[in-house]
Each structure stands twice: as structure tokens, then as C-alpha cells.
Amino acid sequence: MAVSSYTLVLVLCFFAGLSSFGKGEDGLGCSFIFGDSLVDAGNNNFLSTLSKANIRPNGIDFTASGGNPTGRYTNGRTIGDIVGEELGQPNYALPFLSPNTTGKAILSGVNYASGGGGIMNATGRIFVNRLSLDIQIDYFNITRKQIDKLLGPSKARDYLMKKSIFSITIGANDFLNNYLLPVLSVGVRISESPDAFIDDLINNLRGQLTRLYQLDARKFVVGNVGPIGCIPYQKTINQLSEDQCVELPNKLATQYNGRLKDLLAELNDNLPGATFVHANVYDLVLEVITNYAKYGFKSASQACCGNGGQFQGIIPCGPTSTMCDDRSKYVFWDPYHPSEAANIIVAKQLIDGDTKYISPVNLRQLRDL
Numbered sequence: 001m002a003v004s005s006y007t008l009v010l011v012l013c014f015f016a017g018l019s020s021f022g023k024g025e026d027g028l029g030c031s032f033i034f035g036d037s038l039v040d041a042g043n044n045n046f047l048s049t050l051s052k053a054n055i056r057p058n059g060i061d062f063t064a065s066g067g068n069p070t071g072r073y074t075n076g077r078t079i080g081d082i083v084g085e086e087l088g089q090p091n092y093a094l095p096f097l098s099p100n101t102t103g104k105a106i107l108s109g110v111n112y113a114s115g116g117g118g119i120m121n122a123t124g125r126i127f128v129n130r131l132s133l134d135i136q137i138d139y140f141n142i143t144r145k146q147i148d149k150l151l152g153p154s155k156a157r158d159y160l161m162k163k164s165i166f167s168i169t170i171g172a173n174d175f176l177n178n179y180l181l182p183v184l185s186v187g188v189r190i191s192e193s194p195d196a197f198i199d200d201l202i203n204n205l206r207g208q209l210t211r212l213y214q215l216d217a218r219k220f221v222v223g224n225v226g227p228i229g230c231i232p233y234q235k236t237i238n239q240l241s242e243d244q245c246v247e248l249p250n251k252l253a254t255q256y257n258g259r260l261k262d263l264l265a266e267l268n269d270n271l272p273g274a275t276f277v278h279a280n281v282y283d284l285v286l287e288v289i290t291n292y293a294k295y296g297f298k299s300a301s302q303a304c305c306g307n308g309g310q311f312q313g314i315i316p317c318g319p320t321s322t323m324c325d326d327r328s329k330y331v332f333w334d335p336y337h338p339s340e341a342a343n344i345i346v347a348k349q350l351i352d353g354d355t356k357y358i359s360p361v362n363l364r365q366l367r368d369l
């Protein structure tokens, strides 16, 4: 009896060992995550900044931290976390600025995203400190050299080109915390038309994505800007009703998104061996907001955690906020960010969805290229 259960355990371990080995071989090695608070996994904890999320009850549903805040701007996992997990990455990508992000740990991926960050250096200066995309790529250049040291130059190149996905989730702050911001940016808005501002964004982003390519990134996914006129903050300050969204931010986002799609097509044509995948976050999130009941949500306008105005949309989520009873029933966790429940729906579409939301290939196909 004792012998046979011992044997059984051995056999189970053997198969478990096999299957996790298989996963490691076929799965995603690594994700390198660039972007803003939608995907920040704790970088801002290490900055003196007004944009921070390492306070309760943020992270309350994040199992890996036992419900403690990690610096993620949501109740649970970000889209970047969920995608990494589903595609077989061994661990969540670690925040670049954390002292723990050293040695072999970086081979599971590194996260450079920063709450308040944007394509432009000036974006988010209202928060004092944040990592803009140029800085995030400077930091990746540091990681790049560390990977060379760990694996040797030839294996390192292979690892980056074949086993790594580079995700870029950025642009919302360039509107919300730059172009559309009263007082600070009024000068820019008077001197620069929306067309000219969007031109600047696209030109900078072209340079930034090209720099990543020069550092051996080949599998890219770039998210467009979501319906930023529909977030509780915008709806509250503009005193809208439940089913309305603020027009100007959505119009600017749509205009930028059209140009982004063209940019990614252009890069696919011009950068040999690279695949740029377009993630249509705008349409996907708008679909969830519009048909929220169909997805099991109770509200797509109220922030679950926040305070102020008709949608709890003014004061960010913190220890003194009111919090909803059932966090899985709200599209928005706080005045700006989706809940984990919404992130799961979006991530699933990006991983296995069709070209309506993710093109030319979905993320599972991108991993397997």
C-alpha cells in the first residue's frame, strides 16, 4: 500500500514535471511590458510621485500578494499579468525599479510601466514623477545588456526575438494628463491643433518602437487608447448621465487610434522580421461598457472604489474610499481603471479573439510564431 502510493506520487510528479517542462519549452518565456497605470505592476512605488496605488484597498483581489497592495491600479491582475499567465510565462513580469528585479528573475519578464506616463516626456508632469516611454526604453536597454550577460549574446538574441512579447499600452495620459488638462496645457491646446498634437504622438511612437526593434524586439502588441470619455472621472466632472460618454476625449482617442493602426501597418512593412499586433482596446472596452449586463456587470459607470460626484469619480481609491459590495460586478475599479473582472474579458479577447479586436494575429498566435 505504502509502496504503491509512493509509486503513484512518483508517477504524478514525473508527469507534472514533464508537463511543466513542456510548458516552459512551448510557452512564452518572457514579456516586457511598457505603458501607463493600466499595466504598472509597482514601478511608481519606487518614485516620489503623486500617482501611486500601493495603498489599500488596491490589490485586494491579487492572490499572489495575499490581497495586499502591490502598486497595481486595480483590485486584482492587470491585462499584462493575465496575458503572461495564460501564455505560460513562469512568473509575473517584475517591476524594473524594484531592487528584487535582478539576476535570473528578469528572464520571466520585466515591467517598465508607470502610472501617469505617456508617449511625450511632458505628459503626467502634474504627478511630478513618472516614467515616460523614452525612459522606459532606456531602462529596457539596461535589461538588454543584463540578458546578454545571463545567456550570452547569441542565446539572448534568440530569447528576445522568439520567446518574448513586447507589449505597449500607452497614450491615454497624453490626452487626459496633457492635451486635455486645463491650466497646465492650455498653451499647448491653443498653439497646437489636435491634428498636430496627434502627429507628434505618432512620430514619437514610431521612433520609440523602432528603438525597441534595434534592441532585438520582434513580437510587439500595441494597444490603442480606450474610450477615455467613458471613465467615471470624465463622466463625473462633466456631470453626464449614466449612459453618456464625454465626446471630445473619445473623439481624440478615435483620431489617434486611426493613425496608430496605419503606423503599425507601416512598421510591419518596413521592419523585416517584426510583427506588430494591433490591440483594439477601444472597441473592446466600449463593447463591454455598452453591453455590460450581457457580461454579468451591474454597473459600467460607477467606480467600485472612489469618492465624489454621481459616479464616485473624483477622488482616487484609497483607505477612506467607499467600496462596492461585489467587485466582480463593476466594469471600473476606480475613477480611471477597469476592474480585474473587466481586465479578464479584455485579456481573453486579446489572447484568443479574432481580427475585430486583435490583428493581424492574436496573442496566442503571436507567441507561437
Ligand SMILES: *[C@@H]1O[C@H](CO)[C@@H](O)[C@H](O)[C@H]1NC(C)=O
Residues within 6 Å of the ligand: 098, 099, 100
Ligand atoms: C523582495 O523580495 C523579498 C524576499 O523575497 C520580499 O520579502 C520583498 O517583499 C520583496 N520586495 C519587493 C519590493 O518586492
Ligand SMILES: *[C@@H]1O[C@H](CO)[C@@H](O)[C@H](O)[C@H]1NC(C)=O
Residues within 6 Å of the ligand: 119, 120, 121, 122, 134, 204
Ligand atoms: C524626451 O527627452 C529626451 C531627452 O531628455 C529626448 O531625447 C526625447 O526626444 C524626448 N522625447 C519626447 C517624446 O519628447
Ligand SMILES: *[C@@H]1O[C@H](CO)[C@@H](O)[C@H](O)[C@H]1NC(C)=O
Residues within 6 Å of the ligand: 138, 141, 211, 212, 214, 215
Ligand atoms: C543602448 O545603450 C547604448 C549605450 O550603452 C547606446 O549606445 C545605444 O544607442 C542604446 N540603444 C538604444 C536603442 O537606445
